[in-house]
Amino acid sequence: SLASPQAQAATVWPSGDVTERQAIIHGLSQVKPTISPKYFYDERGSALFETITRLPEYYVTRVEQSIFERHGNSIAASVGADSVVIEPGAGNCEKARALCDRLHSTEFVGIDISTEHLQEAAKRLSDVLPWLRVRAIAGDITEPIRLPEDLPRRNRLVFYPGSSIGNFEPAQAVHLLSQMRAMLGEASDGGSLLIGIDLPKPVHILQAAYDDASGVTAAFNRNALDHVNRLIGSDFDSQHWKHRAFFNAECSRVEMHLVALHDMRVSWPGGGREFSMGERIHTENSYKYSLDVFAALLREAGFGQYQSWTDDQDWFAVIHARP
Numbered sequence: 001s002l003a004s005p006q007a008q009a010a011t012v013w014p015s016g017d018v019t020e021r022q023a024i025i026h027g028l029s030q031v032k033p034t035i036s037p038k039y040f041y042d043e044r045g046s047a048l049f050e051t052i053t054r055l056p057e058y059y060v061t062r063v064e065q066s067i068f069e070r071h072g073n074s075i076a077a078s079v080g081a082d083s084v085v086i087e088p089g090a091g092n093c094e095k096a097r098a099l100c101d102r103l104h105s106t107e108f109v110g111i112d113i114s115t116e117h118l119q120e121a122a123k124r125l126s127d128v129l130p131w132l133r134v135r136a137i138a139g140d141i142t143e144p145i146r147l148p149e150d151l152p153r154r155n156r157l158v159f160y161p162g163s164s165i166g167n168f169e170p171a172q173a174v175h176l177l178s179q180m181r182a183m184l185g186e187a188s189d190g191g192s193l194l195i196g197i198d199l200p201k202p203v204h205i206l207q208a209a210y211d212d213a214s215g216v217t218a219a220f221n222r223n224a225l226d227h228v229n230r231l232i233g234s235d236f237d238s239q240h241w242k243h244r245a246f247f248n249a250e251c252s253r254v255e256m257h258l259v260a261l262h263d264m265r266v267s268w269p270g271g272g273r274e275f276s277m278g279e280r281i282h283t284e285n286s287y288k289y290s291l292d293v294f295a296a297l298l299r300e301a302g303f304g305q306y307q308s309w310t311d312d313q314d315w316f317a318v319i320h321a322r323p
């Protein structure tokens with residue numbers, strides 16, 4: 001190119017495809033603007049999320065882990081050996097590693113939007129569990145996923161830990177659970193679902209978990225703006241937005257927002273909008289389901305029976321469900 005290095009640096013080429021750009025701009029243009037939580041997870045965001053999972057305030061990962069440790073035998077007995085494990089949103093595959101080891105799984109299929117991250121994790125997984133056939137698929141789990149043609153139909157186990165199901169609207173969650181149900185084939189094929197859900201708990205615990213003292217969750221939230229800038233070519237200055245998280249009791253969910261610190265205009269190729277001071281962009285919901293409420297969603301999605309395990313404080317539940 002003939003452009004000077006300076007001019008090149010100043011030009012931001014939107015890296016998202018047209019449909020994705022349109023969807024993001026549509027969300028930003030609403031009276032109540034939104035950014036989908038999936039845009040948290042670029043490379044930096046995935047790393048920040050891993051830091052979140054180790055924060056003292058973020059009980060979710062630790063408590064789920066403690067349930068797997070404490071009830072591992074009973075969970076393994078319910079699931080059965082030799083499963084073909086399918087994990088949507090596999091991330092670093094750390095949880096799958098413990099599970100596949102324990103269940104003597106023969107095959108693992110990891111699915112994630114952050115492909116590079118996933119491929120490295122899949123490689124590490126097959127290094128530590130050499131008998132396991134490991135495959136990594138790039139995919140957005142909100143869209144239909146094609147599993148490998150030669151994946152065995154018997155004993156499939158969809159593994160969806162971490163309470164990520166809580167980041168979808170309940171209707172979307174049912175849709176997603178139905179898709180997982182479909183991945184299991186016929187009821188007679190013996191497939192099942194192992195899923196983690198975050199239960200309702202005292203508000204101050206939730207508040208601290210989603211607004212930690214060291215500000216990692218705030219950085220994670222703001223990073224969505226930097227990611228969106230790259231995808232649509234917008235000029236958000238993430239430092240001019242404040243992280244806000246609170247529990248919405250009526251909807252039983254923690255909400256995360258970004259609040260404009262002053263009046264500003266944000267532009268992107270072909271458009272833009274004004275934000276006034278205090279106006280906010282809704283970036284995430286994290287639903288906290290009681291077991292009863294979640295059981296109803298499972299039923300709606302075609303799962304007829306389930307068994308569950310919780311921690312002493314009933315903060316989190318691991319559920320094993322069958323069609």
Ligand code: AVI
Nearest residue numbers: 052162163164167210217286
């Ligand atoms: C990935 N997901 C289950 C996390 C949650 O708790 O809803 C995402 C997160 N948002 C803020 N902190 C963590």
